[in-house]
Amino acid sequence: MNSISSALTDEQSASSNIKITTILKPVRGQLAQTQQLYQETVLQTEERAYLHKLVNGETGFWVPEEFRVPVVDTISNHILQSEGKWIRAALVLLAANACGVANPAVQQVAVAVELIHLATLVHDDIVDEAPIRRGISSVPGNWGNSVSVLLGDFLLSKSFKLLLASGSIPAQNLLSKATGQMCLGEIKQLTCSYDTILTEQEYLEMIEYKTASLMAAASASGGYFGGLSEKAIERLHAYGHALGMAFQITDDVLDYTSSTAILGKQQGGDLRNGKATLPLIHLFQSHEKQARLILDSSAPMEQKTLELAALMRRMGSIDYAYKVARRFGEIAKESLKEIEPETGSSDSLNSLYQLADFVLARNS
Numbered sequence: 001m002n003s004i005s006s007a008l009t010d011e012q013s014a015s016s017n018i019k020i021t022t023i024l025k026p027v028r029g030q031l032a033q034t035q036q037l038y039q040e041t042v043l044q045t046e047e048r049a050y051l052h053k054l055v056n057g058e059t060g061f062w063v064p065e066e067f068r069v070p071v072v073d074t075i076s077n078h079i080l081q082s083e084g085k086w087i088r089a090a091l092v093l094l095a096a097n098a099c100g101v102a103n104p105a106v107q108q109v110a111v112a113v114e115l116i117h118l119a120t121l122v123h124d125d126i127v128d129e130a131p132i133r134r135g136i137s138s139v140p141g142n143w144g145n146s147v148s149v150l151l152g153d154f155l156l157s158k159s160f161k162l163l164l165a166s167g168s169i170p171a172q173n174l175l176s177k178a179t180g181q182m183c184l185g186e187i188k189q190l191t192c193s194y195d196t197i198l199t200e201q202e203y204l205e206m207i208e209y210k211t212a213s214l215m216a217a218a219s220a221s222g223g224y225f226g227g228l229s230e231k232a233i234e235r236l237h238a239y240g241h242a243l244g245m246a247f248q249i250t251d252d253v254l255d256y257t258s259s260t261a262i263l264g265k266q267q268g269g270d271l272r273n274g275k276a277t278l279p280l281i282h283l284f285q286s287h288e289k290q291a292r293l294i295l296d297s298s299a300p301m302e303q304k305t306l307e308l309a310a311l312m313r314r315m316g317s318i319d320y321a322y323k324v325a326r327r328f329g330e331i332a333k334e335s336l337k338e339i340e341p342e343t344g345s346s347d348s349l350n351s352l353y354q355l356a357d358f359v360l361a362r363n364s
Contacts, residue, residue, distance in 0.1 A: 018358045020085055026347040027093040027102075034089055034107045041111060041158050042076045075143060075151060079118065081136055087247075087355065089114045091218040094355075095236055097348040099226020106225050108166040112175060113218045115159035120182055122152040127190065128273050171221040178217035185210025189275060197284050198276050204245070207252075212244030219243075219352075223339075232339040239339075239352065242332035247359040249325040252277035253318060256309040258363055268305030278324060280308070282317040325360055332356040 024031055089110035096106045124130070125138040126145045132138060140148040156179070163172045188206045192198050198206070219240030223233045255270045256279055270277050276284075283291050294307045312318045333356050336349065343349055 018354055018361055020358065023351045023354045023358060024086070024090055026351055027090065027097050030093050030097070030102055030107060031086065031090065034093065034110045035086070037107055038089075038111045038114060039080060041115065041162065042080060042155070075139060075147070078136070078142065079122070079139060079151075084114070084118075086114065087359070088117050088215060088218050090355070091215060091240055091243075091352075092222040094348045094351050095219050095222025096225040097222075098343045098346050098352065099223065099228060101225045101227075103225075105166040105168060106222065108162045109168060109171045109175075109221050109225075110218075112159040112162040112166070112171075113214065113221075115155045115162070116175065116179055116182075117214060119152040119155035119159070120186075122148050122155065124186070126152075127186070128269060130269060168221065168224060170224040171217075174217035174221050175214075178213040181209040181213040182211075185213070192276060197288075198281055200278065200281055203276070203278055203281055207245060207248040208241070211248040211251075212241045215244035215247070216240035226343070228339065228342055232342045235335045235338045239332045239335040242328045242335060243356055243359060246325045246328040246332065246356065249278055249321055249328070250360055250362065253279055253321045253325075254363065256305060256312060257318065268301055271305050271308065272301050278321040279312045279317045282320045283308070283312050283315055287311065287315050322360075329356045329360050 092106060092110040092113055093102075096102065121133060122139050125133055126140045126148050129140070130138050131141040138148075139151060143151075159175075160172075163175060166172075185206050185208070189210065192202070192206075216237045217240070220233050220237040223236040228236070252270060255268065255277070269275075271280075280291070290311060291308065294304055294311065297304065299307070309318075333353055336352055340349065
């Protein structure tokens with residue numbers, strides 16, 4: 001395995017003893033197989049073989065000599081170097097495993113979820129003009145927007161091919177809907193900025209679509225493999241939704257409080273792209289004038305980020321955002337309690353509980 005397997009390294013929050021290795025232990029073997037399938041899906045494809053023929057002039061079409069390079073391998077290997085935590089795939093695996101189910105179809109859906117997530121990251125980097133993603137240069141930064149759009153589309157096509165191969169109609173329905181919701185959430189964010197500040201409710205609705213929808217679909221998909229009742233499936237969906245809300249709020253706080261080296265992406269990216277997230281929304285509610293003075297200054301963006309973060313700490317905006325995130329974390333745990341009578345207690349169910357703590361305690 002290459003660096004994709006770094007999802008199983010001892011990543012640990014400075015403020016917590018929760019390790020992702022411990023959380024993923026019940027599905028370690030399945031996750032390794034899932035990661036292998038992920039690599040094979042991205043690299044070993046009919047599409048890749050066709051593109052190799054195309055760029056080498058073997059299809060009968062004329063291609064200029066300078067373009068006859070293994071582009072697909074190069075880009076695919078580049079994105080496989082990025083170090084994701086595999087939380088979304090783990091939700092599928094852990095939910096199914098909590099019901100005593102582990103089979104290739106579950107792994108196919110888990111990979112499909114990760115591919116959908118990765119495709120949206122590639123597209124997001126185009127929109128945000130982000131030079132760094134997960135600690136390495138972004139695809140748009142290396143190959144430009146045109147290639148990145150097509151690569152994101154390619155990854156989405158592979159995800160839906162895997163969903164069809166899994167034979168799970170519920171997973172197909174859930175993830176198709178979630179993909180549409182993610183797009184709508186991103187569009188909503190693009191149409192708003194700190195020039196026209198969102199309300200807290202509007203912000204929560206936006207992140208519900210852009211982040212929580214995929215985690216909810218992943219969790220519920222795993223539950224369908226276990227043959228749970230519709231009520232239990234609904235609670236698993238609610239768990240994933242609440243987990244996703246907590247994850248995104250924490251992520252938005254870290255954009256102000258963590259460093260580029262730790263985040264694996266540029267600090268202050270939200271501010272640079274005019275995104276009004278919960279810490280800024282809270283700050284505007286009571287200290288808009290002070291916030292505006294910083295935003296409208298001629299200072300470099302890095303300095304604006306640091307000054308706003310300091311003001312957010314003094315005015316309680318950081319604490320407030322974490323309070324909201326913790327509330328969603330508790331909702332996630334309460335949802336799990338309601339399915340335990342059907343699934344019974346297990347290491348996998350316990351890992352789902354721990355994930356709620358992990359997303360709140362992480363620093364990257």
